[in-house]
Amino acid sequence: MNFTVVGPGAIGSLWASYLKDAGHHISLWSRQTANQIVIKRDHCLANTFTNNDPSSVMNADVILVTLKAPIVEQVLTQMKSYINSDAIIVLMHNGMGTAEAIKTHLPDNPLLLATTTHGAYRPSSDLVSHTGRGKTLLGAANQKGQQCEFLVEVLNHALADVAWHHNIDQALWNKLAINCAINPLTAIHQIRNGELAQPQYHAQLTAIVSEVCAVINAQGFKAEENNLRQIIDEVILATSQNFSSMEQDIAHQRPSEIDFITGYVVKCAHQHNIAVPTNQALYNAVKQIEQRW
Ligand SMILES: NC(=O)c1ccc[n+]([C@@H]2O[C@H](COP(=O)([O-])OP(=O)(O)OC[C@H]3O[C@@H](n4cnc5c(N)ncnc54)[C@H](OP(=O)(O)O)[C@@H]3O)[C@@H](O)[C@H]2O)c1
Numbered sequence: 001m002n003f004t005v006v007g008p009g010a011i012g013s014l015w016a017s018y019l020k021d022a023g024h025h026i027s028l029w030s031r032q033t034a035n036q037i038v039i040k041r042d043h044c045l046a047n048t049f050t051n052n053d054p055s056s057v058m059n060a061d062v063i064l065v066t067l068k069a070p071i072v073e074q075v076l077t078q079m080k081s082y083i084n085s086d087a088i089i090v091l092m093h094n095g096m097g098t099a100e101a102i103k104t105h106l107p108d109n110p111l112l113l114a115t116t117t118h119g120a121y122r123p124s125s126d127l128v129s130h131t132g133r134g135k136t137l138l139g140a141a142n143q144k145g146q147q148c149e150f151l152v153e154v155l156n157h158a159l160a161d162v163a164w165h166h167n168i169d170q171a172l173w174n175k176l177a178i179n180c181a182i183n184p185l186t187a188i189h190q191i192r193n194g195e196l197a198q199p200q201y202h203a204q205l206t207a208i209v210s211e212v213c214a215v216i217n218a219q220g221f222k223a224e225e226n227n228l229r230q231i232i233d234e235v236i237l238a239t240s241q242n243f244s245s246m247e248q249d250i251a252h253q254r255p256s257e258i259d260f261i262t263g264y265v266v267k268c269a270h271q272h273n274i275a276v277p278t279n280q281a282l283y284n285a286v287k288q289i290e291q292r293w
Pocket residue numbers: 006007008009010011012029030031032066067068069071075092093094095116117118119120121122245257
């Protein structure tokens with residue numbers, strides 16, 4: 001199949017490399033100006049990809065978008081005239097809230113949402129390291145997307161495990177709840193995930209989870225406080241040595257995904273008249289840090 005990977009950073013380079021090794025035609029769409037990009041994954045042979053080629057985008061069966069959430073709408077709007085209306089758009093990023101905009105800009109395309117727990121690190125623009133194997137969930141965000149379950153087999157052949165989720169928004173909310181608990185606190189305090197197991201974070205984590213659960217339930221999805229809290233404690237333990245992506249974004253003075261993580265919860269809470277003071281305070285604190293740069 002023909003794929004265009006939009007935003008070949010850590011996760012995008014990982015997928016581009018595995019998909020190319022699986023025999024697919026892969027082009028990239030990036031901020032780099034070169035018309036060819038070389039990417040080497042771990043100890044594999046380097047691959048060369050076409051970059052920013054409108055005709056490759058026009059021929060793409062799948063547009064795999066691995067940009068960070070805040071720039072998804074902007075970049076897809078810029079590329080819109082090259083995207084064939086049959087092309088399957090897959091949005092693969094942390095956070096929620098981009099699908100609504102993409103449905104408006106590209107109403108005829110099948111739209112899928114994906115969430116992955118693979119770990120990828122890009123020490124330089126031509127290298128990518130697969131730091132942790134994980135699972136990718138894929139699901140439909142519109143009616144045409146529901147015809148695209150076959151893509152699971154294609155992606156799974158390139159980089160397992162991939163599974164279809166019939167209620168992808170539920171899966172995204174589950175992931176969002178974990179991100180709401182871990183990301184802002186680690187970003188504000190510039191700490192590793194494991195530090196959140198210390199007693200001083202206990203009450204704040206409980207409040208975050210309680211508020212996020214209320215919002216998830218109001219949105220019509222399932223979430224149970226004790227169960228969610230237990231999952232979050234397990235993630236904190238399992239990733240204790242890791243720095244969250246938001247911690248890294250703040251440390252490097254890059255715009256974080258806060259608007260699409262805690263910000264999305266706050267926005268939905270307002271729509272349901274649910275008070276979310278703890279999440280609101282964390283949102284404000286991260287925004288204040290970003291405004292200082
Ligand atoms: N990395 C992981 O292990 C991991 C795991 C699970 C989920 N995620 C999620 O996956 C998403 C991507 O994360 P990532 O770690 O891959 O981030 P990343 O390395 O920063 O990748 C984002 C890419 O988008 C590119 N980009 C920025 N502006 C662009 C533009 N205008 N046009 C085209 N490309 C543009 C960036 O270019 P530059 O290279 O020029 O900055 C970068 O290559 C995030 O939502 C993240 O939370 C990541």
